[in-house]
Amino acid sequence: MITLSAFADEISPLPEEQIDVLARHGIKHIEFRSIHGKNVLDLTDDEHAQFRDLLRQNGFGLSAIGSPVGKIKITEPFEPHLDRYAIALKLAEFYSTPRIRIFSFYMPEGDDPAIHRNEVIRRMTALAGVAEAKGIRLFLENEKGIYGDTAERSHDLVTAVGSPALEHAFDPANYLEVGQDIDSAWNLLRPQVGHFHVKDYCTKTHKNVPAGQGEGQIPRLIADAVAHGYKGFCTLEPHLVVAEKFYGFTGPERFGDAATALKTELNARDVSFA
Template sequence: MIRLSAFADEISQDPRTQIDVLTRHGVKHIEFRAIHGTNVLDLSSSQHEEFRGLLRSEGFGLSAIGSPIGKIRITEPFDEHLTRFAKALELADYYDCPRVRVFSFYIPPGDDPAAHRSEVMDRMAELARRAEAANVVLLLENEKGIYGDHAERVHDLLTTVGSPALVHAFDPANYVEVGQPIHAAWSLLRPMVKHFHVKDYDAKTHRCVPAGEGDGQIPQLLDDATANGYDGFCVLEPHLVVAELSYGFTGPERFADAANALKRILDDRSIAYA
């Protein structure tokens, strides 16, 4: 079964607006990245309490804590980052959502990623060890400039760490953007994919587009995923208006385009979703 979710901060920074728009489109889960213009890891205790109360009153859940863990250079200190990671694990428990989105560290421009492989593996293994102890699963997203921006390095990372607490969040648009052939990435990583970000990318115009309108092969991927028993979230992260390294914006109106495009793909293929 496909469960729909969304990075709701792409709609608005106001949590009430997020909930209202998602409800209108039949989406009842959120990949929690930000509200009130503040990252999930930096919100106050009272803001978290208020937001959790809103989620519960409206019958919403979280698909993951959309943390920025791993979005620092591999050459930056790790200890302070581990403190932020501890906060992410605490929030996973607080929201009863045992999933945290992570990345595999930026490689300094011009450096060969292989030169930093050992440090990346050590850091990711430590994150996985702590997550496993907390009964949390880390969802490793691929992204441009990150060690795991190409499928071969994602595969190497996941197999080397070898932890059930570290799995793949497959982002088709991010693979297209770095020139990674989608079919090759999917064929290599499919057994490791436990989370799916719905973001498509037109390589000719260098813009994100609604699902099925770009080069991400999203209809084919969802066909194959469900045929092979995929049971998890499809998380809308459209980036239709703004697409930056740490921020994407779509707005309520364009979010409708994104949500309708995904549901049209699922309906056309008789793929069940909720």
């Protein structure tokens, strides 16, 4: 069985509305990226305390801290960024959620990513080492413009770091945006996938679409993952209205379309979900 979750800030910046919409669709987990228009790492202690109380009152949990760790240029200093990482680690403990989404650093435009491989591995090894010592799992998401934008580099990175604390967060739409063949990406990465982002993409219209309506083969991939023992989260990140580099939005009504599409496809394949 898989567990459904969502980047709830795609619904609304208001946490109460996020929870209300998710509850109506039977989803009880959130990948915590932002509330009130503020990134999860920038909220005050009081805001975190209030949000945690709201989650508990409504029987909600977090699938992961949806941090922006690793969303800086590889040429920017790493050590100051570790302060941001320390906040994410603290929040994972605060929310009893030992899972953090991360990235693998933006490449300078025009540079061959191979030039920066050693530095990326150095940084990721440092992040994974701290996480492993704390019993936290890091989920490395693929995204356009970062070192791990292709399946081959994502696989190379996770393999080179070689830590049980570092797994892959598979995002089909992000692979399609860089021209990656989904079958080859999945076949290569499936053993490393510990997290799944549900975002589909149509290469003809260059738009994000509900699961099963694009070329991301999301229902088939999830079914295949479950058949091979996957029991993790599948997190809705539809990006149906806005899909920007640092921001995605879907809205309450379109989020309902995304949730219904995913559930319909999973039911058709007899994939159990909670």
